[in-house]
Amino acid sequence: MSASGFPLKLDPSEASPYYRQIYARVRDAVADGRLRPGDRVPSIRGLASALGLARGTVEAAYDLLIGEGYLLPQGQAGTRVAAIGPHAARLGRTRPAAPAAALPGPRSPRPFQLGLPALDAFPHALWSRLIARRLRGATQEDGYPAPAGDPGLREAIAAHLALSRGLRCAPAQVFVTAGYRHTLDLVARTLLRPGDPVWIEDPGFPPTRQLVEAHGARAVAVPVDAEGLCVAEGRRCAARARLAVVTPSHQAPLGVALALPRRLELLAWAAAAEARVLEDDYDGEYRYQGRPLPALASLDREGVVYYAGTFSKVLLPSLRLAYVVVPERDVPRFEATCAAFHGGCPQLVQAVVADFMLEGHLARHVKKMRGLYARRRAAVVEALQAVFGARLRVELQAGGMHLLARLQGRADDRALARAAQRAGLALQALSDWQHEHAVEPGLLLGFTNVADPAAARELAEALRAAWHHSSPRRRGDE
Incomplete structure (x- = not known):
């Protein structure tokens, strides 16, 4: 041939x-x-x-x-x-x-890997056409990107948030970053001084604490329960905190939503303490029961919420694009920080993402992924229940891109996670996300790249094999 x-x-x-x-x-x-x-x-x-x-x-x-x-x-x-x-x-x-800097390579995602969208469902052909069109229109005047972000992308993000998250803002309030860590770094450089207390969720995303402490601030671990961040406990531990970092739509990692009374309490505290709240809405688009929840920032009337979003979960992590929306009064401070420390994100990628949004492709893609993820999540849950029965209890929440499975009769989720990782499974132990408050053992499993029920069953069987290898066999483990 x-x-x-x-x-x-x-x-x-x-x-x-x-x-x-x-x-x-x-x-x-x-x-x-x-x-x-x-x-x-x-x-x-x-x-x-x-x-x-x-x-x-x-x-x-x-x-x-x-x-x-x-x-x-x-x-x-x-x-x-x-x-x-x-x-x-x-x-x-x-x-x-x-152009491939914005596209996944040939390596497949690891089974149960967290934080990845469905790489097999990305619209490669459309994306390539958008890239090619932008490259054909490139001019010699194209220079360094604007530190705060491409104006077209900032405008597209503002329009998207008004429709999808109930958040109205001007494009000038949108600052484009190179991912969540860069967003938090930008906020910390602008807002925090050495020694400032910062509320972080417990359990919560481990890099948040690392970056807060790298800036010399003091991380205050605030427990999370079935209604989200325990605001009263945060006030008891550090009433004069400078910043609170929260995931109100789908708490990472427990998956619960911050209840409305807690949302109002958090906003009232921030206004009274002259603090700020960083709302990390990392996967709020994916909700399988009802419509996506309005952003916490949409309730903000005092200008205390920084709203952080990302394209890593709705498009591709390799884009290295995210953003933060700040209150209008804080815009000059963020502009100064960007001018001093941020060289800007790649212009071509920003322009292509703006085209993708403004032409309606993003809304259609998210709708498609919402249906696909609902099916893949159901397949993984069914496979886990069939293989493990009562030994594994999946706590289904209304949205998100990962599952939390509680271990029945086992106290060491870290040992099981290590055994599973040696077997090639990329799941994580819930205990690795705790800071100071103990959590009930559990496993965090990404489901977005589990292609079909057959693949789900195969992975569940592999997890069962790891379960047996990680502990002495006992009656009832068969």
């Missing part, structure tokens, strides 16, 4: 699966010049037939090639080699060409 004049032969003795072999052969042919810009490659159906493979195998290879910028789908005109230079193509053997 030949593709546009170069032989495409697969080796069944290779360790790489066939889709990776096709990907590598085409990529190398582009790098060597055997495939030139504009050359047409065989259709998915035609290549699958010629090689005797399933259509999905060839489609997976083409998705990678399109996603990394080697191929460009052109509708009725077929799929052709993209117009990337030979130097960039040669670099692609070890690292992707420029």
Whole structure:
């Protein structure tokens, strides 16, 4: 079989699966010049037939090639080699060409990995078209990005938040960052002084404490219960805290939502203490019972909430794009911090994300993912219940991208998590997210990349094997 004049032969003795072999052969042919810009490659159906493979195998290879910028789908005109230079193509053997900085590589996500969207459902073809269009329109005047963010993206984010989260803000209040850690760093540089108390959730995202303390502030672990952050306990421990970092829509990691009385209590405390609240809305778009909850910031009438969002969960972590919305009175301070410490995020990525949002693709994508995640979550829950029965209790919450499974009859979730990780499962122990207050043992499992019920059952069986290997076998463990 030949593709546009170069032989495409697969080796069944290779360790790489066939889709990776096709990907590598085409990529190398582009790098060597055997495939030139504009050359047409065989259709998915035609290549699958010629090689005797399933259509999905060839489609997976083409998705990678399109996603990394080697191929460009052109509708009725077929799929052709993209117009990337030979130097960039040669670099692609070890690292992707420029557009691929915003796209996942060929490595698959690890089973049960937290914090990843469904990489197999990302709209690669559409994304490639948006990138290509922006590259064709690039001008010599394109220089360094604005420290606070691309104006078009800031405008798109403001419009999106008004519709999806009930949060009205001006584009000037939106500051584009390179991820959650950068968002928290920006807030800390602008707001905190050494020794300032900062409320953090307990249990809570471990990097939050690390970064707060790296800035010389004092992290105050405030317990979380079924209604979210215990505001009264925070006031008792540090009534004059400068900042509270919370995840009110879907608490990380317990998954509970901050109850309305607690929300109002938190806002009242911040206003009285002249403090600020950083609302980390990391996966608030994904709610499977009813509509997504309004943002805490939408209730703010005193200008005390910083609203933090991210594109890592709705699009791709490799975009390295997030944002924070600050009250209007704090805009000059954040502008000064950005000018001093932030070189700006990649302009091409920002522009493509803005196009994706303004043309309505983001809203459609989130709606599609919400349905897909609901199905995948149900498949994982069903598999865990079938394999473990009463030994594992899944605490289903209204939304989110991970599951919390409580261990019945086991007190050491860390040992089980280590055994599972040695077996290739990327789940985490709930105890690793606690700070000062003990938690009931449990496991945190990402479900977004579990493709189907068969894969869910296979992973549940692998977890059961790890369960047996991590503790002495007892009656009832069979």
